Amino acid sequence: MKLVIEKLSKTYPGGVRALDEVSLEIPRGMFGLLGPNGAGKSTLMRTIATLQEADSGSVILEGSQVAGRIDVLQEKERVRGLLGYLPQEFGVYPRTSAVRLLTHLAALKGVGRNGRERAEVVDRLLERVNLSDVKHKGVSTYSGGMRQRFGIAQALLGDPQLLIVDEPTAGLDPGERNRFYNLLAEVGENIIVILSTHIVQDVKELCTSMAIIDRGRVLASGSPLDAEESLRGKVWTRTMSKQELQQRDWAYPILSSKLVAGLPSVRIYSEEEPQGGWRSAEPDLEDVFFSRLSSSHS
Ligand code: ADP
DSSP states (O other): OEEEEEEEEEOOSSEEEEEEEEEEEEESSEEEEEOOSSSSHHHHHHHHHTTSOOOOEEEEEEEEEETTTEEETTTTHHHHHHHEESSSSOOOSSSHHHHHHHHHHHHHOOOOOSHHHHHHHHHHHHTTOOOGGGGGGGGGGGGHHHHHHHHHHTTTTTTEEEEESSSTTTTOOOOHHHHHHHHHHEEETTTTEEEESSSSHHHHHOOEEEEETTTTTTEEEEEHHHHHTTTTTTTTEHHHHHHHHHHHHSOEEEEEEETTEEEEEEEEEOOOOOOOSEOOOOOHHHHHHHHHHHHHHO
């Protein structure tokens, strides 16, 4: 099973070209859509989730055992039958308990043939996202991480083949983020999961394939490990004073600068060994991200 996106474009009425001939092949497993704010991630996710129209291009789901071939942009009802979606803003969190709210959503989605079956599905899902202990508490009292786990539970109602999660880790603390990663990794084993994020670590830890997008265009796609490997021998690092970092006119593109014990540790891109005491650095996904962004802006 895979999702094939071809030349998908969308321009908003104000003239912003949010998607500019996006073409991607998204296989089964965890797929990371990485890009800065405003890159077009939500537009792409909402289009795949049939909540928004594109201007041109196609999205085809191929090889689903349940449904065969589906033209996602045309056959919206069929897509909705096998889609789970966790939007960036899940909206209001009612005082209703998790178990009641999920039961209600299950009924809306037509899950289960009767009340007893629905109750079983709901209990199983709340167990799976580790909310059983607090299932009778109001969802409005939940922490950010618990809300996101509840969000996954509702997205998993009806056993989706395609799960779309939009910026799910924004605002989570490290412990909650880890719990959320574990949950998603387990879910993503058998279905297509598309995760959008501006956090490089999300993709690094979770995703077997990814794309980097910016200003509506795909800048890179493939496996995160291959992308890192493509930068081997081209990333250099050095610690310097803040003044030096600000004053110098850099001959090489700066990938990132982070404070290490109060001093900027700078990483640059250069195909040859640069002058001036730089050490070769192990490339990481963050270097890939920033090198693609900076070359597309220059
Ligand atoms: P991301 O999810 O990567 O932050 P979005 O898809 O939300 O990106 O937005 C891509 C671009 O389209 C941004 O420049 C944004 O301001 C613009 N945009 C998004 N939604 C709308 C809309 N409904 N009307 C007009 N412009 C929009």
